[in-house]
Amino acid sequence: MTSARSAARWHWKNPSVIPGFGLTLGFTLAYLTLIILIPLAALAWRSASLGWSDFLRLVLDPRTLAALRISFSTALIAAVVNVVFGVVAAWVLVRYNFPGRRIVDAVVDLPFAIPTAVAGIALTAIYAPNGMIGSLLAPLGIKVAYSPLGIVVALIAIGLPFVVRTVQPVMQEISQEVEEAAASLGASRFQTIFRVILPGLTPAILTGFSLALARGIGEYGSVIFIAGNIPFVSEIAPLLIVIRLEEFDYGAATVIATVMLIISFLMLFLINFIQAWSRRRFGYEQ
The missing domain is CATH 1.10.3720.10 (MetI-like)
Incomplete structure (x- = not known):
């Protein structure tokens, strides 16, 4: 009961006159994923594919x-x-x-x-x-x-x-x-x-x-x-x-x-x- 009330309070804490929270949040997450997260993840994946020995050798x-x-x-x-x-x-x-x-x-x-x-x-x-x-x-x-x-x-x-x-x-x-x-x-x-x-x-x-x-x-x-x-x-x-x-x-x-x-x-x-x-x-x- 308490969690439901707190969730409702969080949702309506700062109501906006302009609707569209779901659309704007989805656009924001999609933008961050395509422009930032995916390239950084690809960089980390490329480094991890070298293996720990080669990774440490290059770092050190x-x-x-x-x-x-x-x-x-x-x-x-x-x-x-x-x-x-x-x-x-x-x-x-x-x-x-x-x-x-x-x-x-x-x-x-x-x-x-x-x-x-x-x-x-x-x-x-x-x-x-x-x-x-x-x-x-x-x-x-x-x-x-x-x-x-x-x-x-x-x-x-x-x-x-x-x-x-x-x-x-x-x-x-x-x-x-x-x-x-x-x-x-x-x-x-x-x-x-x-x-x-x-x-x-x-x-x-x-x-x-x-x-x-x-x-x-x-x-x-x-x-x-x-x-x-x-x-x-x-x-x-x-x-x-x-x-x-x-x-x-x-x-x-x-x-x-x-x-x-x-x-x-x-x-x-x-x-x-x-x-x-x-x-x-x-x-x-x-």
């Missing part, structure tokens, strides 16, 4: 492990940096009115619009040892282009909009009266930021972080130009997949792709778990 290949380490470590570092500067950029765009604000707001979206290859060529031209910025850093012993640092720079450039555009709408909903009330109660600026503002932004920040991380892990076009693509030094996993395909080593390519898929899924699952916890913790669960 030193070049494969180095490429995976470089891809995930640089993507993680870039995502953390983007969280810091993305939140600051969103704060400036939301809280302050200044000349050229609309231009700055539009520039944030440039990585969405320009091809990744163009971004990679531009960054390489600037940070190369003979480039405008690279020539200034070279005497200091700082090498950006053709090194893992160059990969991080490229991933920061293409991942920043994900954090800004995720945090910005949520920040716009936080009234300045909340900050004024905290100040009137004796809170310092740091207390207002870390105890009043950031808790409300935590779910949005985690979402932006996960999007920037996912984009960085799979990024290819903007990285291969500035990375130098040196095995065991600056070779990323997506490039190694392409190299294996060009060598007609389809087994190795699918194994690397499967490992990237598994690690990415586990990382995103952990981030989503933390995000759900933060929503419950700070009272934002709907």
Whole structure:
């Protein structure tokens, strides 16, 4: 009896004026199955057909492990940096009115619009040892282009909009009266930021972080130009997949792709778990 009541309550919890739940749900599931689930399942099936011995041999290949380490470590570092500067950029765009604000707001979206290859060529031209910025850093012993640092720079450039555009709408909903009330109660600026503002932004920040991380892990076009693509030094996993395909080593390519898929899924699952916890913790669960 209780289960029947709870099922009925769940079904009519949020009734919609527009009918068609069954049709839209069926279309959504069919779309996800055809576009995402079936290709990923085919990838996993192709890797499983190699057998455990060959699978482990290809996974534990030193070049494969180095490429995976470089891809995930640089993507993680870039995502953390983007969280810091993305939140600051969103704060400036939301809280302050200044000349050229609309231009700055539009520039944030440039990585969405320009091809990744163009971004990679531009960054390489600037940070190369003979480039405008690279020539200034070279005497200091700082090498950006053709090194893992160059990969991080490229991933920061293409991942920043994900954090800004995720945090910005949520920040716009936080009234300045909340900050004024905290100040009137004796809170310092740091207390207002870390105890009043950031808790409300935590779910949005985690979402932006996960999007920037996912984009960085799979990024290819903007990285291969500035990375130098040196095995065991600056070779990323997506490039190694392409190299294996060009060598007609389809087994190795699918194994690397499967490992990237598994690690990415586990990382995103952990981030989503933390995000759900933060929503419950700070009272934002709907």
